[in-house]
Amino acid sequence: MELDARKLGILKAIIDEYIMSASPVGSRAISKHEEFNLSSATIRNEMADLEELGYLEQPHTSAGRVPSDKAYRLYVDRMMQRAALSDDEIKLIRAHMSAKLDEVESVMKQTAQALSAVTNYTAMVMPPMLAANRLRHIQLVPLREGRALVVIVTTTGFARDAIIRVPEEVRSGELERISRILTERFYDCRMDHIGDMIAKEMSGELYERRAFLCSVMEAVERKMEPDSPNVQLSGTNNMLHYPEYSDVNKAKTFLAAVEGRNMLYDMLKRASKLEFSITIGNENEDEMFKDCSIVTATYQVGEEPLGSFGIIGPTRMNYGKVISVLEYMRRSLSEVLSADQDED
Amino acid sequence: MELDARKLGILKAIIDEYIMSASPVGSRAISKHEEFNLSSATIRNEMADLEELGYLEQPHTSAGRVPSDKAYRLYVDRMMQRAALSDDEIKLIRAHMSAKLDEVESVMKQTAQALSAVTNYTAMVMPPMLAANRLRHIQLVPLREGRALVVIVTTTGFARDAIIRVPEEVRSGELERISRILTERFYDCRMDHIGDMIAKEMSGELYERRAFLCSVMEAVERKMEPDSPNVQLSGTNNMLHYPEYSDVNKAKTFLAAVEGRNMLYDMLKRASKLEFSITIGNENEDEMFKDCSIVTATYQVGEEPLGSFGIIGPTRMNYGKVISVLEYMRRSLSEVLSADQDED
DNA sequence: TGTTAGCACTCTATTTTGTCGAGTGCTAAC
DNA sequence: GTTAGCACTCGACAAAATAGAGTGCTAACA
DSSP, X not given: OOOOHHHHHHHHHHHHHHHHHOSOBOHHHHHTOTTTOOOHHHHHHHHHHHHHTTSEEOSSTTSOXXXXXXXXXXXXXIIOOOOOOOHXXXXXXXXXXXXXXXXXXXXXXXHHHHHHHHHSSXXXXXXXXXXXXXXXXXXXXXOSTTEEEEEEEETTSOEEEXXXXXXXXXOHHHHHHHHHHHHHHXXXXXXXXXXXXXXXXXXXXXXXXXXXXXXXXXXXXXXXSOOGGGOEEEOGGXXXXXXXXOSHHHHHHHHHHXXXXXXXXXXXXXXXXXXXXXXXXXXXXXXXXXXXXXXEEEEEETTEEEEEEEEEEESSOOHHHHHHHHHHHXXXXXXXXHTTTOOO | OOOOHHHHHHHHHHHHHHHHHOSOBOHHHHHTOTTTOOOHHHHXXXXXXXXXXXXXXXXXXXXXXXXXXXXXXXXIIIIOOOOOOOHXXXXXXXXXXXXXXXXXXXXXXXXXXXXXHHHSSEEEEOOOOOTTXXXXXXXXXXXXXXEXXXXXXXXXXXXXXXXXXXXXXXXXXXXHHHHHHHHHHHTTOBHHHHHHHHHHHOOGGGGGGHHHHHHHHHHHHHHHSOOGGGOEEEOXXXXXXXXXXXXXXXXXXXXXXXXXXXXXXXXXXXXXXXXXXXXXXXGSSSGGGTTEEXXXXXXXXXXXXXXXXXXXXXXXXXXXXXXXXXXHHHHHHHHHHHTTTOOO
């Protein structure tokens, strides 16, 4: 027995129906589709076949059929049609993306909010990994009590800061000098190479300050990698709208899994190697997300991918729409970031 | 009829019991308390009195009694005893507060997490309002295409940055000069006065750049006030553990109210005028929080209060413990911030 | 006068039972 | 290969039955 065109059509109809209704699809419902013009009995036979092939599942005898993960996979690979975004949806996204976006942080937040508002699923956005960015400026600002603030700015306009200790023998005025020298020497260097370079080049006029410089550089490197708490989440509650989570305990489990952010961060990081990625139900390594599908995309400035973002929803997800939204957002986000996030 | 010592004692016992169990308290349960040594019938009479006085409510005949908001108010004002923190709890807080806290953002996040982990309620933390801080350093960093990054550092070690437009006639080198002049002139000025001062003093060597300076100052001012999306939330899901929210719809309403953050921000801002504040049930202006109690505290560096943080939970909240935790946290947070957030 | 035992009553939560309907698989006929 | 027909299964829902917690009131007691 194989998957002929008719079976495929019926399967698609079932999936579309199930995505809409969330309740098992019976043979009668499908037999009403005019394009097939088949009786419910015939559909039943086909459904039995599809079940045997592993594309459908039955919660219990005398319930309708529910698509399996395998079916969704087939669906996204071969059957799904993209849903063009409506004007309203585009407006909604624009509205989010045009508000005072003068800081990376708020760009990430707004992106997450736009995504969750348009899709009604949970959105996650990973802040940019700056490893491939280039240094523009480094500034050491003296604070009281042997502390200083290191501020790093990349050519793409991202700023990071960290507080470090300053040994007593380094005078306040010297920090300005060191800032100048470091900026000059490492101007336009890739952020992730600076550590190595300083190790090799530790000589010349700054030789006697090398211990201090190490701690500066260590702070710089630490700040380049985003970490899990910085993943922006939005619309976690959206999940509560879906009947899949009408049970408080399921909802709790999901929210707990998501709140940690560690898993999400790992997933996003892994996904940042591909332009798009879709993992469905059991394809997710994580036990907690076996009932979910996760769709991600990467954003970039210029060539280099900076990070990724995505959507988590029930496997019964509106894949067509989600993908369209992510595609749109991917462009939109890359543009906003390229424009140096200045919009007011 | 008035509230004598015995009535007070019984009321306290009922509240304590109800905080534990979340289900209406019957006369028998209280009559078992040895310290009263009264029969359930007597307790019943007293309970009827307490109900008449407005301290107790009855969900329906033949259910036990439930404390009213008025009762909780009395409880926190006159009857409650603080719960000392256990060693484990202190350890838990310490663990959160000692991890790489080299950025204000992460201090806020860790604080929120510690609070929600220890109390099992929802925690919110407002980032510092820098209005009363003093300027330490201001740096304009040129980026490409007529943009620059303004970085501001306060004497207390907080940094903020914003991207601004730079008019063509302002050369890259001049930004360095302007940075120096601004830093010199406004060194140690209160952040919220800088706007006014520049308006008055706009003369001398920077006269011909005044339009540009205005936009710099506007960016500075904008960054001083935290805004609602910056309120850190943690443990929103904790609420789902409580029977009050076993109904998904209630949970949804709560989570939606909280996700917006606007209300929380307003509340925290208002609360930042008092060291501590407790609002119970109906005392909350907001309709959404009529079933909740909100306890907040402020934190500071030196004299000036910088912001506030707090806990949201059901009115049936363990007030004694929450207040102890907030008190501990208030000290702890102020210390961490005073120490310039450097801990590794 | 305050306290208490006793009792009838109320109301909810839970369990049990019955009914309805959607959906199935199978068979036989077209 | 398709379809009508039919017996069967199972969950959802409603109605009825039961149990139990708690009350208010009354009358008696110290």
